[in-house]
Amino acid sequence: MAGKIDPVLPVVVGVVQVAGSMGAQHVQLSMADLGRAPLDWWGYVLLLVGPLAIAVRRRAPVAALVVTLVSTCLYLLWNFAYGPVFVSPVIALFTAVVCGHRRAAWLGAGAFFLFIVIYAGWLIPHPRGWFHDTAFAAFLLLTMTVSEVVRIRRERLAERERVAREEARRQASEERLTMAQELHDVLAHNISLIHVQASTALHLLDEHPEQARTALATIKQASKDVLTEMRGVLSLLREGAPRSPTAGLDRLDELTERSGLPVTVTVSGAVRPLAAGTDRAGYRIVQEALTNVTRHAPGAAVTIRISYGSRELGITVEDDGAGAQPAISGLGSGNGIPGMRERAAALGGSLTAGPMPGGGFRVDAVLPLPDLTRDPK
Structure with a gap:
């Protein structure tokens, strides 16, 4: 030292x-x-x-x-x-x-x-004579050469360790950013859902108590789900902690049922297992789109189309804009659409979102997939 x-x-x-x-x-x-x-x-x-x-x-x-x-x-x-x-x-x-x-x-x-x-x-x-001087010069030159070789080797090792530490810090930062994004999506969706159902329950409590019971049951399930997903994300902070199943498109039915919206889901193409990042991104994009519907057009009919292509996965979420209730205020505009775009761009895909000419809103995402037509050899 x-x-x-x-x-x-x-x-x-x-x-x-x-x-x-x-x-x-x-x-x-x-x-x-x-x-x-x-x-x-x-x-x-x-x-x-x-x-x-x-x-x-x-x-x-x-x-x-x-x-x-x-x-x-x-x-x-x-x-x-x-x-x-x-x-x-x-x-x-x-x-x-x-x-x-x-x-x-x-x-x-x-x-x-x-x-x-x-x-x-x-x-x-x-x-x-000159032989003595030459021998001593060779001795000094050998000493200096060995010293330089050792110095270069140590500097390379130090540089390698520095790069490794920077890479570890970069990966840790990316993991923290991913966790923050996951928590944002989980909380935004479920809290919006809880807010809508609580408003519905209060509205129906006196005149239709049996319907209010359904809304309260949805709130209970949503709060349970958000706690489960938060534990799953936060468990990644602890080494060796058990991990909850990663959110993916295979859980789309749960997501749509929990949203409380009239949702129609259609799937086309050759359904196949997806990479974890693509599967999670697809799920979160749909989740965020449903959250936006819940915020801005509660009760609107939603259509979700999942298309498996040879090279890309298409995800389209449309609502008719005919919400049964006024838009929810007080939840803030959030970063839903930019967050969805970032998820798609991080995988090399794209996402567009905007109002439709006849009313309603549309989110259209394209995520790249491995080419099925390529020879596996």
């Missing part, structure tokens, strides 16, 4: 650098032509500066890189044993690249290479 101090790696690197340098100096001190000096307190301090710096490499990668490179250069200038002192610079360069400080890392690597070339060519008793 960025900004966190890692105590384990610095200790391991410190032990490796100190122990490895002590072992290296036993060999190098016996070779007089190398001109190496034995480790003293200053040498041990310089060996430990690098590990201490990489302890904060994630919190301050550039500062850790500078301190590590400087301490390593000082160590070499004092002619101490030539050995694992380079472990700290490698880790510091790697961390700087991975953390996004690529320019500082490449500049640091270039400056360190120039120092080694000058040091090995002019500052030691027996200068090294």
